[in-house]
Amino acid sequence: xxxxxxxxxxxxxxxxxxxxxxxxxxxxxxxxxxxxxxxxxxxxxxxxxxxxxxxxxxxxxxxxxxxxxxxxxxxxxxxxxxxxxxxxxx
Numbered sequence: 186x187x188x189x190x191x192x193x194x195x196x197x198x199x200x201x202x203x204x205x206x207x208x209x210x211x212x213x214x215x216x217x218x219x220x221x222x223x224x225x226x227x228x229x230x231x232x233x234x235x236x237x238x239x240x241x242x243x244x245x246x247x248x249x250x251x252x253x254x255x256x257x258x259x260x261x262x263x264x265x266x267x268x269x270x271x272x273x274x275x
Contacts, residue, residue: 189214192222206230 192215202213206227215223
């Protein structure tokens, strides 16, 4: 169940909202004059969601590159790494 609070709670009950977001990693929806206005997240949850979004973007780019023929075999990539960093034959 989403937590919905009025905008006045940002001023009057900030610590309570912060504690909830950090403890449960859940957003708090803030309304202004009865209409949705903001979503508050803990910093950790924001970073997690941002990282997940970036991962999806990179995966989509990789799949697009494969489809467009812009890829190399794993064998070629590892051979290049071994030559570059001189760790072949380990």
